[in-house]
Structure formats: C-alpha cells, structure tokens
Amino acid sequence: MQAETARIQIMVEGVTPPAARYFLVSFDIDGTLEVGHPPGPIALETVRNVQQRGHLIGSCSDRTLGEQRAMWSSNGIEADFVSHKQQLEALRNEFDCTRFVHIGDTITDLQFAGAAGFEFWYAIDLSLADPEDMILGKEGAASGQHDQSPLSSR
C-alpha cells in the first residue's frame, strides 16, 4: 500500500510542469546588459547562470523583437522570450512561473514592472559579487508592494 502511494506521488511529480517552480527573469538591454548601448553592469554570464539554474530568461526592451532575438543569438544564448516593455504583463499569462522579475536601468523599467506585477531590480544594484543569487534569492525592491504601489493604477 505504501509502495502504491509512493508510486502515485512520483507519477504526479512527473507530470508537474517544471516551469511552475521557476522564475521568469526579464532583462532590459540598453544600460542594463554589458552588450547594451550604452553598456550596462549585468554580464551575460549572469544571464547564462540564471538560465542554467533552470529559470526562464529573456529581454524586455524598446528594441524591436527581431533586434532582441538577434542580440541573444549573436551572443550564443537561447532566450525563452523577447518582449516589448508594454507587453510585460502578457508574459505572466504565457508562462507558468512562481516569480516574475524585471531588471532595468530606468524609472520606465520600474513603472512597467510595477504595472505588470513584476518584481523589479535596478541593474546597478545587482552588479555585486553574486548577482544571480540576488536575483533568485530574495525579493526585488518592488516585490510585495504591487497592490499599494503608487506606480500602479490598481
């Protein structure tokens, strides 16, 4: 009987979509990533490390979607998504993740993140020893304040 229960649990775990446990981390490009114009403080190695830990990564930028895809592929990274800043909220519907984080360099990033219910980090605040631990290990500045945020109309 116990063995039967254990087998059922394994089956249930086996069909749980892995993405449900993970973060979706959206990066602005210009002023945020090292390959942006201007370059920002976030190394692509940080993005790779976040992705290798099983989380979804991509960009949310004023650049066209084609330019964003080209930026990722020319740097050998297979992004899980590209988005316009106004479309951040759509990512919440598209991906079944537990936490949604946007990282950028301007108040515009903060405002779009807040309006879409994303946690937000300023890129400059992550240019420390373990940026991916900061991204994944604790909540961003806007986290938990979505309902009360003055940046949100809700």
Ligand SMILES: [Mg+2]
């Ligand atoms: Mg920027």
